[in-house]
Structures are given as structure tokens and as C-alpha cells.
């Protein structure tokens with residue numbers, strides 16, 4: 235299964251719809267609930283980042299024989315220091331984002347914890363690609 | 371702890387229309403209280419209740435990703451109708467209490483609803 239989603243960077247109220255849709259599809263495929271939950275949480279954090287930090291973008295989600303791969307691509311500001319960004323509690327989110335319940339600096343660490351593999355390709359001023367893999 | 375007991379302990383109101391009987395059929399094993407959704411997402415628990423003072427759609431989305439069964443809004447906050455509708459669509463129970471976060475969590479904790487001190491890994 236291969237799914238493509240556009241991630242709207244303007245409307246925060248619909249943030250998470252891609253993750254919600256993909257989660258429903260994984261359920262229909264009969265994938266184990268633990269795997270689904272790990273994918274859903276990691277994908278949701280990445281979707282939120284694409285919106286609040288990347289200004290929106292795209293998502294490609296794929297189920298193959300042995301794994302689930304979800305890739306988020308944005309053309310936002312990029313990440314200057316990936317090691318710093320990966321630290322628990324590090325966040326550049328604004329007060330406004332914090333009031334919406336995000337910006338605790340736990341998103342990237344959560345993604346790492348819940349996935350088997352995670353890759354970040356980023357260039358300052360160009361954008362960011364975050365790929366997460368969960369084995370079946 | 372049954373959701374019906376939880377409702378009584380924090381003197382909550384049900385916003386999603388379930389009856390007393392419906393609530394008696396939902397067993398909650400764990401709870402988590404936070405206004406930061408990433409903190410919630412860091413601690414996976416089974417059969418969990420989420421207590422929060424945040425009332426936007428992302429609370430429901432967060433609960434959805436984690437398979438959380440029920441949400442209790444604290445401090446007498448009422449979410450917009452669209453947020454309640456989203457919870458209904460996903461089959462979640464939404465409660466609302468006048469108690470502030472600390473008191474709601476404290477009352478439930480002393481009555482035996484655990485928080486899962488070490489529940490980080492899946």
C-alpha cells in the first residue's frame with residue numbers, strides 16, 4: 235500500500251489528519267496494534283513538525299512486506315544542528331505553538347523511541363526530509 | 371477503575387452522551403495529566419484516561435494515536451462542539467470536571483488509579 239498526503243501548513247486544526255487516515259488503513263490491513271500505535275505516534279509527531287516548523291509539505295507512507303516507511307518533506311527553514319534538535323526538551327517553537335500543546339521538544343526524541351530507524355536530511359534555507367521506519 | 375467511578379470521583383459531566391451503564395463497561399487502568407501533547411505521546415499506557423486543560427482538536431488526535439479511551443477536560447473548560455464531534459466519531463468518551471488539574475489527578479490517584487511511573491517503552 236502506498237499513500238500520498240498533502241500537509242497543509244496553514245490550518246493547525248486539521249493537523250494529524252494524514253496520521254489518522256493512515257492509522258485507519260493500517261488497522262484494516264490487520265497489522266498488530268503495537269506496531270500501528272508506534273507508527274501512528276511517530277507519524278503524528280512528524281506531521282506536526284512539518285506544519286509548525288516546516289510550514290507544511292508532503293507525506294508518503296508505504297507498507298511493504300517487512301516494514302512501514304513514512305516520509306515527510308517540507309521546504310521550510312531546515313534544521314541547523316540535528317544533534318541539538320534531537321535532544322529531549324530542545325525546541326524553537328513559539329509561545330503560540332506551546333499554547334496549542336506542542337513545543338515541548340519531545341517530538342524528535344519520541345519519533346526515535348517509537349521507530350526502528352529514523353533519518354533526517356536537512357539543509358538550512360531549503361527544507362527537511364524526515365523518514366521513519368517501523369519493521370513488521 | 372471503571373469510568374463510571376472516575377466520573378463520580380471528579381464530579382464530572384459526560385459530553386459525548388454515554389449513559390451510566392456505558393461508563394460501567396469501560397475499565398481504565400492508567401491515567402496521565404498534561405497540557406503538553408508531546409509529553410502525553412512519550413508515555414504509552416493501555417486502557418488510559420487523559421486529563422488535560424487543553425481543549426483543541428489536537429487533544430483528540432493525540433488520544434487517537436495512542437488508543438486512549440477517555441479524556442477528561444479539567445478546570446471547567448468546555449471544548450468547541452467540533453472537538454466533541456471528532457471524539458464521538460472516534461468512539462472516545464469525553465468528560466468535563468470543574469476541578470483543576472492537580473485536584474482531579476490527586477483525587478483519582480488516592481482512590482487507586484495509577485499513573486504508571488515507568489511506562490516509557492512499548
Ligand SMILES: Nc1ncnc2c1ncn2[C@@H]1O[C@H](COP(=O)(O)OP(=O)(O)O)[C@@H](O)[C@H]1O
Nearest residue numbers: 283287288312319325326337338339340341342
Ligand atoms: N521539519 C522541520 N523543519 C525545521 N525545523 C525542525 C523541523 N522538525 C524539527 N525541527 C527543529 O527541531 C526542534 C525539535 O523538534 P521536536 O523534538 O519535534 O520538538 P518541538 O516540535 O516540540 O519543538 C524544533 O523545535 C525545531 O527547531
Ligand SMILES: [Mg+2]
Nearest residue numbers: 279283341342
Ligand atoms: Mg515536534
